[in-house]
Amino acid sequence: MSGRVLVGVKRVIDYAVKIRVKPDNSSVVTDGVKHSMNPFCEIAVEEAVKMKEKKFIKEVVVVSCGPQQAQETIRTALAMGADRGIHVDVTGKDYDNLGPLQVSKIMAALAKKEEAQLVILGKQAIDDDCNQTGQMTAALLDWPQGTFASEVTLEGDKMKVVREIDGGLETIKINTPAVITADLRLNTPRYATLPNIMKAKKKKIDKVKPADLGVDITSRLEVLRVDEPPHREAGVKLETVADLVDKLKEAGTI
Amino acid sequence: MALREGALRLNLLANNRNFYKFTSFVGVRSLSNNVSSKPVTSSAIETASDHLIYTQEHFALKESLRKIIDQEINPHVDQWEAEGTFPAHKVFKILGSAGFLGVNKPVEYGGLGLDFSYSVAVSEELGNIRCGGIPMAIGVQTDMATPALARFGSDELKKEFLLPSIMGDKVACLGVSEVGAGSDVSSIMTKAVREGDEYVINGGKMWTTNGTQADWICLLANTSDGPPHRNKSLICLPMNLPGVQIARKIEKLGMWSSDTAEVFFDDVRVPCKNIIGQEGMGFTYQMLQFQEERLWAVANVLTTMDIIIQETIQYTRQRKIFKQPVLYHQSVHFRLAELQTEIELLRALLHSATALYIKGNDVTKLASMAKLKGGRLAREVADSCLQYWGGMGFTSDVLVSRFYRDSRLISIGGGADEVMLGIICKYMDTLPKK
Numbered sequence: 001m002s003g004r005v006l007v008g009v010k011r012v013i014d015y016a017v018k019i020r021v022k023p024d025n026s027s028v029v030t031d032g033v034k035h036s037m038n039p040f041c042e043i044a045v046e047e048a049v050k051m052k053e054k055k056f057i058k059e060v061v062v063v064s065c066g067p068q069q070a071q072e073t074i075r076t077a078l079a080m081g082a083d084r085g086i087h088v089d090v091t092g093k094d095y096d097n098l099g100p101l102q103v104s105k106i107m108a109a110l111a112k113k114e115e116a117q118l119v120i121l122g123k124q125a126i127d128d129d130c131n132q133t134g135q136m137t138a139a140l141l142d143w144p145q146g147t148f149a150s151e152v153t154l155e156g157d158k159m160k161v162v163r164e165i166d167g168g169l170e171t172i173k174i175n176t177p178a179v180i181t182a183d184l185r186l187n188t189p190r191y192a193t194l195p196n197i198m199k200a201k202k203k204k205i206d207k208v209k210p211a212d213l214g215v216d217i218t219s220r221l222e223v224l225r226v227d228e229p230p231h232r233e234a235g236v237k238l239e240t241v242a243d244l245v246d247k248l249k250e251a252g253t254i
Numbered sequence: 255m256a257l258r259e260g261a262l263r264l265n266l267l268a269n270n271r272n273f274y275k276f277t278s279f280v281g282v283r284s285l286s287n288n289v290s291s292k293p294v295t296s297s298a299i300e301t302a303s304d305h306l307i308y309t310q311e312h313f314a315l316k317e318s319l320r321k322i323i324d325q326e327i328n329p330h331v332d333q334w335e336a337e338g339t340f341p342a343h344k345v346f347k348i349l350g351s352a353g354f355l356g357v358n359k360p361v362e363y364g365g366l367g368l369d370f371s372y373s374v375a376v377s378e379e380l381g382n383i384r385c386g387g388i389p390m391a392i393g394v395q396t397d398m399a400t401p402a403l404a405r406f407g408s409d410e411l412k413k414e415f416l417l418p419s420i421m422g423d424k425v426a427c428l429g430v431s432e433v434g435a436g437s438d439v440s441s442i443m444t445k446a447v448r449e450g451d452e453y454v455i456n457g458g459k460m461w462t463t464n465g466t467q468a469d470w471i472c473l474l475a476n477t478s479d480g481p482p483h484r485n486k487s488l489i490c491l492p493m494n495l496p497g498v499q500i501a502r503k504i505e506k507l508g509m510w511s512s513d514t515a516e517v518f519f520d521d522v523r524v525p526c527k528n529i530i531g532q533e534g535m536g537f538t539y540q541m542l543q544f545q546e547e548r549l550w551a552v553a554n555v556l557t558t559m560d561i562i563i564q565e566t567i568q569y570t571r572q573r574k575i576f577k578q579p580v581l582y583h584q585s586v587h588f589r590l591a592e593l594q595t596e597i598e599l600l601r602a603l604l605h606s607a608t609a610l611y612i613k614g615n616d617v618t619k620l621a622s623m624a625k626l627k628g629g630r631l632a633r634e635v636a637d638s639c640l641q642y643w644g645g646m647g648f649t650s651d652v653l654v655s656r657f658y659r660d661s662r663l664i665s666i667g668g669g670a671d672e673v674m675l676g677i678i679c680k681y682m683d684t685l686p687k688k
Contacts, residue, residue, distance in 0.1 A: 201311060
């Protein structure tokens, strides 16, 4: 066992920013907008660092796919305690069209190359809400998956994962190597302390291209249009239930 | 996008964090339309490579500090303002553990040994705290009560007072101003008379930020009978010594969450080794850090002014008057543009003064100019913006009224406007000759 964990982190528009759609409805405005690490990716990094602190694993390698700015996100993870980073350089149109399938292929290739024991990802990104990369990565590697994890325990060469599902909690036991996707309650990410932020400067970030990993990132999807959600119309206050029934009949909904 | 709202809401429920909600006027809306509790300021620069003084590390520092502010400080500000104090030991411990209290302090005592531009970055980020009292209290801990100790104190003294202050285990306060001496530091009356191996201290201090909860005070006292600029010394005084009396907590117009004390010293005995550096050099030591104190104060208020402008824009955009948003009236958006322009000018002055300072230059003139402008601009921003909030601006429910009260202090404390003007005139050589 290499004792190495691969963590994928995504640079997304900060959750507090008010999103605006571009006038040509092609996508959302990203220029000059505050970006940060996807919150579920933060939780993934935290889990990996915790495992290292408990000495269950030896090295945390952080991966991000995107243009130069992706390195900022990697640095944040390094400041949280990851050991080194891999920046997969994807720019321009390729980056716009980069989706879960492409990222999973990259993650799978890196997991093999780095001989990772574990791949931890956030369950989904808050910009596209795909919730696919973890599952696809596991399938490509033919590894077990523990998705929506709210608790992960290493037990020898197996892993116990408590999953958050619609009906409650499900506990499964899977073999390693495996893919885990982090859900909200898995942990509370630590603050990157200032000493660690300064130490992160010295940690290594390798830069590779998808082609170097033998990955074809052509997209099979074409985004046709992006629209804002419809504006909430004003409601009407009604006096009695009878009025409500009448209104609903009028609107043709019953 | 749905998950963005969900994540935010779940975050609130699961982790019991109460983000300050700006929803009270806009009513209940779907979160995507909601004005966030952290308005994105217009001055955020994405790339570190072009910034005059900040590198990627500075931005990483700000991001991390911002998280601490959002999760550990801002949710409690309203309560602390109402209570008239905040738990300094608790808050300082959180900041100290993350390394934010010793940014420019020596590494041997737990600091990070970084240059002043990092302190400015910290101060700017602290401006995101939704009151003036807590940043002020932190500023006293990091850049008013401790710099002289860090520079001139003995190793033993630094171990006892500086190290725990940087770790956030001990709360510090500064004892310089007195009831009869504020701007005129040289006329302080507190005396420390030598008796063998001890100093016996008699007198009192005023306007002591953190005074009711501090573990030690950095005290400026007269230690000899010489000329007023050369007879004072700085002494590290534990606040629990017999004879130290916290006379009262002062009720103020603003800065409510910061406890400000009047302290009396009645035959307080302290070992002579508690003196910082050389006897008689206290006045000089304290003067040396004025440039940093002033730039720090400006950095802080710049961020808060940005926030006030953004919140005023958001409020006036949805508040209708005579069928159109208040913001659409030219006098309103033009005035906000004027204010934002002045804020950027002050920011430019701050950053260029900081850039010069970290290269080893004396920036007394620029720092004094920045402090002067900072205090006055904050009052203008507060006053103009409050007007646009109308009746709501006059209530305690909004940030602008708190800012109006808190910001008034800037022209008074940390070097009054008149003192700044005197310094600038000295450099311009326009003062009357003796």
